[in-house]
Structures are given as structure tokens and as C-alpha cells.
Amino acid sequence: MNNQTNDIFIQAHHGSVAAIILILNENLATLDVRIRAIFSDGVLQVLCEAPQVQQLEKSYLVEEVKQILETISPRNIQKVKINSRIVQEQQLLWLEDITRDPESQLLWSQQITLTKPNIFQQIANNFQRNKPKATKKTLSKNIYSRKTQNPNKFDVIGIFFMSMLMLTLGIQINRWFNFSGIDKITASENQVNQNLEDIEAKSKEAFNEAVRLAEKAVANGKTAESQEEWMAIAKTWEQAAELMTSVSPSYSRYDVAVNRAELYHRNSDTTRKKAEEVMNNY
Structure with missing residues (x-):
């Protein structure tokens, strides 16, 4: 089951909307929120539906969807529009319906831009995703903490050389993933x-x-x-x-x-x- 989950995650990372829908629905199932999605005109349109308004609280749901999508980091998808409405009997052509008359069709909508992880975050996500008990929250954590208070000269030099070392290591690991892991x-x-x-x-x-x-x-x-x-x-x-x-x-x-x-x-x-x-x- 863990291998299958990883496979679906990889497919979602490569931009499969069907795989993205599966992951979103799995992560939001406890909220009784159902997800539909379609990629149109360079924007991933996401529709969140639930039986009650309380289940579609905007700030929480937008943050959850954004966090999940940034963890997936789907290729060629950066702009996302999150829409919400109460579950309706008519489900055909939902994108056309909400585009034509958003005020009567939707509770709210929010467009977001996904932040792409840097190379170190990508490496961290790859290792975290292979852990049996990894969750979407641990996947999205940054692997570095930076000193921000009063760095002295030696701290700056040390940070510089450490950054260069980690960058070189990251490039080599990234090459290893790209070449030896292609099969x-x-x-x-x-x-x-x-x-x-x-x-x-x-x-x-x-x-x-x-x-x-x-x-x-x-x-x-x-x-x-x-x-x-x-x-x-x-x-x-x-x-x-x-x-x-x-x-x-x-x-x-x-x-x-x-x-x-x-x-x-x-x-x-x-x-x-x-x-x-x-x-x-x-």
C-alpha cells in the first residue's frame, strides 16, 4: 500500500490531474470534503464540495489545499484557483457553471500561486516520502534552519562554505536521482x-x-x-x-x-x- 501511495504521488508530481484528485480526496476525507479538479488555460481549477457550509471554512481549506499541492509540487502547474460550494445534484460541466455565474454557484473562490521547493526541499521530500510514517506535514518541512540574529564575520564565512558544500552535495544527489534512478x-x-x-x-x-x-x-x-x-x-x-x-x-x-x-x-x-x-x- 505504501508503494502504491508513493507511485500515485510520483504521478501527481508529474502533473496527472487524476492522481492529484486522489491525493486531495484522501487527505480531506476526514473533513467530508470532496474534490474535483481540471486543468484549464494554465490554471488548475479545484472544486471543494461538502454538505454543510461549516465544512468549507475558507482560510483553513485554502491553506490545506495549498500545503498538499506544494508538497506534491506538480510539474507545469503553478496557478491554482480554489472554489467551494455546497454539494449539488447537477454535477455535469461544473467548471462552465461556476465560470458563467460564480455568485450564485459558489460560496467563495481563491486564486493562489504555488511556491516551488528548492533543491534541498526536494531532496528532503524524497527522503521523507520513503518513510512509512511520513505525513504531508513532515513532507513539507524545511530541512534547514538559518541563523538570523547578529551573525559575525566567521559565522558568515562558515555559512557560505557550508552552503557551497551542501549545494555541491545537492547537485550530485540530484544527478544521481536523475540518472541512476531513472529506471x-x-x-x-x-x-x-x-x-x-x-x-x-x-x-x-x-x-x-x-x-x-x-x-x-x-x-x-x-x-x-x-x-x-x-x-x-x-x-x-x-x-x-x-x-x-x-x-x-x-x-x-x-x-x-x-x-x-x-x-x-x-x-x-x-x-x-x-x-x-x-x-x-x-
Whole structure:
């Protein structure tokens, strides 16, 4: 599991939006905040959704998202716009919706610029990420503390030579990572791609099976008469809803799955009421 997490982190660092979404959702799960994201016109658009306003407190959420993204340090992504809204039934084309009418669609939005870590922070992050108990907070800590109060001449000279030594060491380590570690990085990227493909395949299978069950429920509803038949149809609707709920946020038709899951739940409730009506008529 730790290797898989590292693989996803590497893929996110290389700019995979799907991997970034997975990491953000994992880190914000305890807040019951769901993340959507899309890279558009040079800006990573991030949408934070939650059932209640209290869960979307601006200053805290912006700082959390910023810290996570700066730890990932995704390539070619520097500008980020963080948007928030209460979870809505309609999820299709969310970026177009909030762009067209932000005042009615959003609680708030905040654009930020990610600070890229220097070479020493990158080395520290690489070592920290390989530790089993590392967290996003320890990953983002600076590995140096600087003297800022009244340095004398010898302190300045010492700091200069130490800086040069560490810079040289950092360059050599960075070269080692770039050359001797290239096979490992390539293997990790391939593993992440395989994991994402597996998630995509499972989500597609669940989506198609849910559609098949929904069609079956509709067909059976045209001929159902007894309470048992209506209850069986309600159960079919519920199974279809559960399959749609299992679809991953990284799946291309995830927004459709969310809408269908809600619709299938309502159809199940309606069908159960129909079964109760049939029973009461006897």
C-alpha cells in the first residue's frame, strides 16, 4: 500500500490531474470534503464540495489545499484557483457553471500561486516520502534552519562554505536521482498508469452494469402487479444505485454516475411506495 501511495504521488508530481484528485480526496476525507479538479488555460481549477457550509471554512481549506499541492509540487502547474460550494445534484460541466455565474454557484473562490521547493526541499521530500510514517506535514518541512540574529564575520564565512558544500552535495544527489534512478521512476510511473487503468476499468464495468440493471428495472416495472414484484424492482434500483456510487472520481463519466445514483435511489423509494400501495389495496 505504501508503494502504491508513493507511485500515485510520483504521478501527481508529474502533473496527472487524476492522481492529484486522489491525493486531495484522501487527505480531506476526514473533513467530508470532496474534490474535483481540471486543468484549464494554465490554471488548475479545484472544486471543494461538502454538505454543510461549516465544512468549507475558507482560510483553513485554502491553506490545506495549498500545503498538499506544494508538497506534491506538480510539474507545469503553478496557478491554482480554489472554489467551494455546497454539494449539488447537477454535477455535469461544473467548471462552465461556476465560470458563467460564480455568485450564485459558489460560496467563495481563491486564486493562489504555488511556491516551488528548492533543491534541498526536494531532496528532503524524497527522503521523507520513503518513510512509512511520513505525513504531508513532515513532507513539507524545511530541512534547514538559518541563523538570523547578529551573525559575525566567521559565522558568515562558515555559512557560505557550508552552503557551497551542501549545494555541491545537492547537485550530485540530484544527478544521481536523475540518472541512476531513472529506471525506478519509469517503473513507478508505469505502475501508477496501470493502477489508474485498473480503476478506470472497474468504474466502467460498474457503470455499465448499473445501466443494465436500470434498464431491467424499467422493463419489469411495465408488467409488475404484485407486492413481491414491485419489491424486487426496488431492490434492482438500489443495486444499480450502489454500483453508480462505487464509480471512482477519476472516471471520465463520474459526474453522470453521481446524478444516476441519486436518480436510482429515488426510483427505488418510489417503487417501494408502490409495493406498499399494492399491499394496502388487498
